Amino acid sequence: YKKIGTRVGVDSADPHQLIVMLFDGALERIAVAKGAMERKDIELKGQKIGRAIALIGGLRASLDKDKGDDIAINLDNLYDYMQRRLFEANTENNFVYLDEVSGLIQEVKSAWITIPLEVRMRTHS
Numbered sequence: 190y191k192k193i194g195t196r197v198g199v200d201s202a203d204p205h206q207l208i209v210m211l212f213d214g215a216l217e218r219i220a221v222a223k224g225a226m227e228r229k230d231i232e233l234k235g236q237k238i239g240r241a242i243a244l245i246g247g248l249r250a251s252l253d254k255d256k257g258d259d260i261a262i263n264l265d266n267l268y269d270y271m272q273r274r275l276f277e278a279n280t281e282n283n284f285v286y287l288d289e290v291s292g293l294i295q296e297v298k299s300a301w302i303t304i305p306l307e308v309r310m311r312t313h314s
Contacts, residue, residue: 215248216291219238
């Protein structure tokens with residue numbers, strides 16, 4: 190049911206909602222990865238961190254650097270940092286890095302939700 194609900198949500202979401210869904214998906218996967226890390230479930234940890242990295246890649250791919258000006262470039266750099274930090278969290282088995290990335294995603298998501306529609310349109314395609 191969760192997969193069907195997600196598929197319906199994606200099909201009916203506007204581009205702005207899709208960005209929020211990417212933020213939420215990354216946050217969920219990081220939380221599961223942290224739990225797996227604490228339980229020493231290496232396989233699940235790696236899977237969830239890999240998926241979080243991919244979702245952040247989706248955020249990077251959605252940036253429109255031609256229309257987004259410095260905001261899009263700064264977000265691209267931040268997303269790149271998040272991806273590298275998640276990779277380090279996985280290889281070093283360090284949940285502090287997971288918390289750091291979760292905090293960064295929360296900040297960007299909060300800002301994304303509050304900025305005017307026309308600015309969002311220029312930043313992400």
